Amino acid sequence: MLRRIGAVMLRHFYETRRNLDRLTDAIYWPAIDVVMWVFLTGYLRQGNRLHPGVTNVLLGGLILWGVFRSFQRDLAVGFLTEIWSRNVINLFGSPLTVTEYMVGLAAGNFVKAFIGLICAMLIARIGWSGGFLDRLPSLLPFALILVLFALALGVAVTGLIFRYTTRVQTFAYGLAGLLMPVSCVFYPLAALPAWLQPAALALPTTHVFEGMRQALAGGGVSGRSLSWGFGLAVCYFVVAVAWFKAVYNSARRRGHLVRLD
Amino acid sequence: MPGNPAVEVDCVTKAFGNRNAVCGVSLNVARGEILGLAGPNGAGKSTLLHMLLGLITPDDGTIRIFGRRFPGDRQAILAKANIASPYASLPPRLTVQENLLVYALIYAVPRPRAKIASLLELMGMSAQRDTVVSRLSSGQQVRVNLCKALLNDPELLVLDEPTAYLDPAIAERVREAVIGRRQAGAAVIYASHNIAELESMCGRVAVMGRGRIAAIGTPQDVTRHILGQQHGAARLTEAVAAFARGNG
Numbered sequence: 329m330l331r332r333i334g335a336v337m338l339r340h341f342y343e344t345r346r347n348l349d350r351l352t353d354a355i356y357w358p359a360i361d362v363v364m365w366v367f368l369t370g371y372l373r374q375g376n377r378l379h380p381g382v383t384n385v386l387l388g389g390l391i392l393w394g395v396f397r398s399f400q401r402d403l404a405v406g407f408l409t410e411i412w413s414r415n416v417i418n419l420f421g422s423p424l425t426v427t428e429y430m431v432g433l434a435a436g437n438f439v440k441a442f443i444g445l446i447c448a449m450l451i452a453r454i455g456w457s458g459g460f461l462d463r464l465p466s467l468l469p470f471a472l473i474l475v476l477f478a479l480a481l482g483v484a485v486t487g488l489i490f491r492y493t494t495r496v497q498t499f500a501y502g503l504a505g506l507l508m509p510v511s512c513v514f515y516p517l518a519a520l521p522a523w524l525q526p527a528a529l530a531l532p533t534t535h536v537f538e539g540m541r542q543a544l545a546g547g548g549v550s551g552r553s554l555s556w557g558f559g560l561a562v563c564y565f566v567v568a569v570a571w572f573k574a575v576y577n578s579a580r581r582r583g584h585l586v587r588l589d
Numbered sequence: 590m591p592g593n594p595a596v597e598v599d600c601v602t603k604a605f606g607n608r609n610a611v612c613g614v615s616l617n618v619a620r621g622e623i624l625g626l627a628g629p630n631g632a633g634k635s636t637l638l639h640m641l642l643g644l645i646t647p648d649d650g651t652i653r654i655f656g657r658r659f660p661g662d663r664q665a666i667l668a669k670a671n672i673a674s675p676y677a678s679l680p681p682r683l684t685v686q687e688n689l690l691v692y693a694l695i696y697a698v699p700r701p702r703a704k705i706a707s708l709l710e711l712m713g714m715s716a717q718r719d720t721v722v723s724r725l726s727s728g729q730q731v732r733v734n735l736c737k738a739l740l741n742d743p744e745l746l747v748l749d750e751p752t753a754y755l756d757p758a759i760a761e762r763v764r765e766a767v768i769g770r771r772q773a774g775a776a777v778i779y780a781s782h783n784i785a786e787l788e789s790m791c792g793r794v795a796v797m798g799r800g801r802i803a804a805i806g807t808p809q810d811v812t813r814h815i816l817g818q819q820h821g822a823a824r825l826t827e828a829v830a831a832f833a834r835g836n837g
Contacts (some may be wrong), residue, residue: 335694339680342691346682346721409680417677418737421642422695423667512617583605586639586676 332424336432337439340406344440353402354440355447358394362448365390366455380538384544388467389513389537391448393488396533398473399441403482404489404500411494417586426576430486434479441475464544470536473557477503477532480565487572490579493587512537532560591621593777594653595620595745595775596641601650603636603800610636612800613650623767625791625808626780628827630834632797634663634780635676638747641778642672655743668696670745675753678730685714685733688722691741696741708736709765711757727816728754736761739770746770752786759783764790782825796829798836 344350367381410416419429449464485499510524511533520528528534539553579585596618601609611633618624626634639645640652643659643666645696652659654666682718686705693701709715712732720726731754738746748767752760768790771777781787787794790809796815805816808825815828 331697332695335691338694339683339691342683342687343680385725411678413682414676414678415670415680417639417644417672417674418692418734419695421639421644421670421672421677422692423664424695425664568819577646581646581648583603583610583639583645585644586635 329428332428333432333435334568335410336424336429337431339386340409343409344436346495350375350402354403354444358391358444358448359451362387362451363396363455365479366452366501370455377587381512381545384463385541387452388464388540388544391445391452392467392471392474392536392540393508393511393513394448395441395445395471396478398444398563399475399478400481400485400504401501402437402440403433403479404485404497404503406437407486408494408497408500411489420503420585430483430572434482437482445471450471461545463544466549467540469554470540470543470557473554473561474534476558476561476565480561480568483565484568487575489529489567490572490584491575493584506532507531510534516541530558531562532564535560590664594618594776595655597651597653597656598637598641599651599653601637601640601647601652602641603633603645603647609754609800611640611647614797614800614802615801616795616805618745618778620776621771621774622793623771623779623791625787625794626778626786626797627784627794628781628797628803629828629836632789632836633800634797635749636800637797638652638672638674638778638780640748641745641747642661642670643669655707657665668741668746669695669743670742670747671738671743672730672747672749673751674747674749676749677734679722679733679737682721683724684719685736686718688733690734692737692740697772698766704740705736708739710734712762728732728756728759731755732759732763732811735766739766742773742775743770744775746775748777750782751779752781752783760786780792784829785824788825793823808831 336428365387369386373383382581410419421425481503485503489498509518510528511531512520512528517525517534517538518529535553539550539557542550542553594617597613598616601611609610614637615641628634633711634644640647641654641664655804656668657659657666659666667691689705690701693713698704712735714729714732715738717729718727722733735751738748740744750762764786767777779787779791793806794808794811796803796811804811808812811826
């Protein structure tokens with residue numbers, strides 16, 4: 329089992345090494361985002377245009393959201409790559425199980441997202457002297473919740489592709505963006521209209537970013553935000569896996585597995 | 590029929606919507622046998638082959654491979670089987686060697702680099718070992734796919750149009766490799782539109798049309814069955830062509 333998971337990781341490592349799109353998605357764009365925001369928040373701090381605490385929150389939100397977005401997108405795009413290269417029959421006509429495939433894909437993307445996170449943090453450290461970076465370790469549990477939720481979304485989107493083929497591949501790129509306005513990445517929950525707040529609270533991302541703001545403001549890590557974020561992420565993950573299993577079996581019945589493109 | 594059945598297909602049916610792709614197909618393939626599969630496009634050959642590897646679930650009927658069934662014994666079955674199909678390619682950004690190393694890991698091939706080197710030599714692809722697949726010609730890509738299909742010395746080898754795009758010399762090498770697997774005791778299912786190839790290689794041939802097996806047996810039996818009284822000195826090629834005209 330571990331050998332086959334390793335094979336999937338190796339396959340995507342080779343792909344990433346030669347695919348400029350994958351490299352730019354993993355490192356270049358997150359790095360550019362952070363550079364832009366370092367300059368912007370630096371400017372806003374001059375002349376007390378913006379409180380330093382607010383700029384910390386903006387930068388923290390940007391870095392954590394980058395981890396979430398790239399992990400979700402890369403998981404679904406990783407599977408799309410198999411369809412685009414017509415490799416699905418070879419993969420699933422082998423002893424590799426779909427669970428092993430997804431674990432291998434997720435593990436490879438975890439490494440990639442971690443490298444992207446380290447790059448973003450290094451750039452922030454070079455360009456930013458605020459106390460923000462000292463508090464970064466306290467954000468690690470929040471980052472892990474985001475990774476779990478991104479995994480759930482990536483699994484769900486891959487399930488959608490099994491069910492509706494590449495017609496729905498736009499979700500691989502766009503789903504995280506759809507959730508961003510209600511995830512309260514850069515503003516508090518209270519900034520949303522009252523009617524939208526229940527929807528926001530149903531997302532683990534909202535609890536993560538609320539907790540992140542509290543931690544960066546020096547209020548400590550909120551156990552309540554962590555619990556809600558983690559609990560919801562687990563729920564979404566369980567639902568996504570159940571949905572994925574159902575649509576995978578349905579794809580084999582409908583013959584979609586051999587005609588996903 | 591030599592040896593015990595490696596493949597047992599019993600009354601298998603598959604429909605997609607209201608189109609019957611495979612209807613009540615039954616056949617056996619023994620170890621050490623090459624079964625040829627012929628028939629016009631849309632006859633259900635590929636659907637049947639995909640069902641043999643668990644890629645498509647039959648609506649009805651049973652499939653046993655080495656006495657085992659999907660989905661419970663999927664991994665045990667597929668560890669001993671392999672496929673080369675025109676519907677499948679290998680990732681284009683990986684080199685030939687990288688692709689084969691990935692599949693060697695998946696199939697737990699011992700001494701993978703030596704095995705890959707010998708297969709590339711067999712297929713005349715040693716010089717392309719470090720070339721990315723996207724830079725290979727269609728024929729070279731087919732040969733890499735065949736290397737992948739032979740990587741685990743499969744006891745069940747499923748080949749769908751394996752010599753399409755190949756020049757005659759390489760096609761001959763492929764046929765020799767397939768015959769080599771048969772001699773090693775593997776069961777081979779060989780779908781092709783090249784009927785002369787099937788006639789020369791296969792002990793038995795099944796001709797499919799509209800999801801059903803119209804005839805199965807030795808090439809002579811099948812020719813006689815399809816052409817009936819007009820059989821004379823006709824070859825299987827003429828019989829399959831005549832069948833396709835009536836069932837395309």
